[in-house]
Amino acid sequence: MRLRTVLATLTAGLAAAGTLTAAGPANARPATNTVTDKAVAVATPTAGHAATGHACSPAVSLDHFSDALDKTVFDGTFVGNLSALAVERDGSLAALSDRSSLFRLDAKTLAPTSVVPLADERGAALDSEGLAVDRDGSRLITSETEPSVRRYSRDGRILERLPVPSSLLVAPAGRATSNQTFEGLTLLPGGHTLLASMEYAVSGDSAGIVRFQTWRRHHGRFALSAQYGYRTDSGLGVPEVQALPDGRLLVLERGFTAGVGNTVRLYLADPRHATDTAGIANLTGQDDVRLIGKTLLTDLVTCPSQGATAGQPQPNPLLDNIEGMAVTGREKDRVEVLLVSDDNQNAVQTTRFYFLRVRVTR
Template sequence: MSLTTSRRALIAAASTAAVVLTSLAATAGAAQAQPASAAHGIGGILAGRSCAPSALAVDFSDALDKLTYHGIEVGGLSSLAYDPRSLAWASTVDNHASDPARIWFFRNPANPVVVRDPLVLKRPDGTPYDGTNSDNEGLAVLPNGDYVVSSETEPSIRIFGRDGVQKSSLPVPARFAVTGTTPAGQATSNATLEGLTITPSGTEIIASMEGALSGDVAANGDATLHRFLVYDADRHGNWTLTKQVAYRAQPGNRIAEATAYGRDSLLVEEASFNAPVGNDVQLYAVTGLSRAKNVSAVTDLATAPAADVVRKSLVADLVKCPTLGAPSRQTQANPLLDNYEGMAVTADVAGFAGVSLISDDNFGATQYTRVLNLVARLP
């Protein structure tokens, strides 16, 4: 299936979801007055596909799982972004021992097919980054085709050319460094700049912290407040850090990814893992990002007023999705779940969007590289 065909399929799915969900909303108030068969018909459709409250599961694919392409193992995929020049979806490898840092490219989220050798990410001197000095968790593609990649190691946000060579980097505040690596560092190792996205206009980059800074943890241990970094481009294409935004995750959750959609909104993936239960994933929408309070000068978010924190609304609880017949190698409340760390809005039809997530198998035998495709009603 071609990329165009894949997009048409997602758009068709979004249109179908719009009809189903709109019909449900229109008839909910009069449900008792409807014939039982009609109410059951609508409920049956949603019961079979619903990832409550506002999403439907379309399909999943494990086609990339444990795949070897031209002698290179595909795995550790931790981001998802569309690359128009490659006519493909792109995903970074977070890290794998001393392997070179890579970006993989594939088409058709419904049945992913790798379309080329991976792009190796290199320092300005041309030597490759690898798993010992980078942990590339976030990816965005600039309008000029350059790749923006966030690494959890320092953390850092680097810009690479189409040849994979680093061209520049974005400033990251000193307190975002991992504790112990610098005097000012307040971040937890392996819980820094996990998410990265660019707005559809191509003029704003948002990076999200997986965990809380130690300076934002409340006296009672509440570590649910996270910071987003917002960068804006000037007319010359130079990027400036313009503000920080406060976001409160559900207790026990990390922020695995954030993806921009519409004119001023974010879809945020929160996730957790508990060995006896498995993975837990929810998607939340944040609207009006431009109106969000700038908390750059707030030393401790735990003491900030509630108005300083953006509001969010639940879009989907993936544990509630149908299993779609998915296999599982771990104990899971829903076998469709895995370590989803990349996410992208793939189509947009009158408020209904195609949403794809990709899981990071950590190059391990008990996890999948899986692509899950949803249709969601986004505010």
């Protein structure tokens, strides 16, 4: 989503940031502003590194970060404004720009290998925010202007448009606010259920309670299904959500305060026992509605900065406008998670990739 100021509670984060020290040199940026077909170098974490040097919390560690794609161009397209990530069937990465471009990246080097333009049915640009790669290789992509969910072929043709509840449409058609709708998108295990997360509450719901909408696959097509409520921390929105193999969710919460910087928190959430809120007009925290439960995994302000620099005030120079997330690997009770920040094509912001290891024990 485009840069906006969201007043967020940062007292705890700022206190933690004051204790941070650099843990090593930042990844060098490219010498030019153009990415070619040559591999982009990305630092690799040292094998067997001490957890204390990389720990953000007992559950999360930061292996390394990369600014390799910051302010670069590929095939005439600016590589930035990245709002979502997904793993392709061949193991490469899909990276979605909110300026209607879908990049394919090499999973090891992050070097772009292709870019596909996207558009709506009239050929107009999208505010593309959420991305999921379906089992047939097609791409499910949200736009937060209507909002909408469309299915695209690999070459960018529209194949299908999913239904959206009228209440989640932008006013006056519905109760949502423009630029505050579908940001996150993920397929649940098995690929039969698609879930999209609203970024902020709709009119009539209590501030901080956002709706997660699902679709269930019937005869090869997705139809509207259950809806759930999720309560964010004060002043924060939901830019991304990703499903885990057991049906739980990783949820990013994010906010921005001018002159202070970003707040980014990673939660483990469980929708499996939440109330279906599709038929509930207003979510006000009523006792008979069970919201999605959540557990804090980490506030990223506590991660080691690893020598990162910031072009604007941040409570930790590692932080930026983080919007995209993908689960890229798993081993026992841990998953590898890749985050990316949306630089808004702004000179003081950075396109930065964050390589995390996350423990997700029950």
